[in-house]
Amino acid sequence: MTVVWFVLGVGLLIGGAELLVRGASRLARGVGISPLVAGLTVVAFGTSSPELAVGVRIALAGEADIALGSVVGSNIFNVLFILGLSATVTPLIVPQQIVRLDVPIMIGVTLLTVLFALDGRLSMVESVVLFAGAVAYCAFLVRASRSESAAVASEYEAEFAVAPTGRGDVLMQIGLVIAGLALGAAREAGGGGSAGGR
Numbered sequence: 001m002t003v004v005w006f007v008l009g010v011g012l013l014i015g016g017a018e019l020l021v022r023g024a025s026r027l028a029r030g031v032g033i034s035p036l037v038a039g040l041t042v043v044a045f046g047t048s049s050p051e052l053a054v055g056v057r058i059a060l061a062g063e064a065d066i067a068l069g070s071v072v073g074s075n076i077f078n079v080l081f082i083l084g085l086s087a088t089v090t091p092l093i094v095p096q097q098i099v100r101l102d103v104p105i106m107i108g109v110t111l112l113t114v115l116f117a118l119d120g121r122l123s124m125v126e127s128v129v130l131f132a133g134a135v136a137y138c139a140f141l142v143r144a145s146r147s148e149s150a151a152v153a154s155e156y157e158a159e160f161a162v163a164p165t166g167r168g169d170v171l172m173q174i175g176l177v178i179a180g181l182a183l184g185a186a187r188e189a190g191g192g193g194s195a196g197g198r
Contacts, residue, residue: 019179036095037145040102041138048074068122075110105137 024042051074055067086092109130116126 023175023179034145036097037141040141064122068117072113109133 021043024038051070055070058064058067058070083092113130116122116130
């Protein structure tokens with residue numbers, strides 16, 4: 001039974017990822033932001049939402065160590081394993097914005113978190129600083145993306161062939177994003193059910 005749950009979970013994960021990536025990319029093009037920004041915002045937040053729910057629940061239960069460890073461990077795993085494994089499947093083209101802006105910001109925020117945690121706790125003020133930084137970063141990304149050159153749009157259209165042009169298309173891409181997230185959540189539920197069965 002465990003093997004069945006595993007195969008079903010992998011299938012849901014692959015299908016959900018496909019719907020999420022395509023929906024988010026085309027939605028981004030439809031509202032005038034680049035696929036890179038969509039990945040840094042819509043996809044990143046969407047795929048992290050289950051972890052957010054778990055982290056809040058654990059924190060409310062008084063297990064702050066697990067919540068912090070989950071966040072830090074997830075980031076390490078994503079950067080080293082997920083990114084590394086993806087690059088072994090196919091070479092990844094890295095935009096200059098990632099190298100010049102996003103990676104330094106990621107490193108800086110990591111060091112800031114370490115600095116905040118040196119006293120053995122994250123205070124309310126420190127938490128607000130981190131949260132406000134995330135909001136400001138997302139606002140900056142969306143604003144900067146809208147001023148990008150037409151080259152980004154042509155590159156996107158060459159890769160994905162078609163972009164949403166009307167309200168119906170945009171709604172369809174939102175539906176794809178929701179469907180992708182739902183399949184991912186169903187996969188998590190299936191994994192939880194199999195664990196419970198054991």
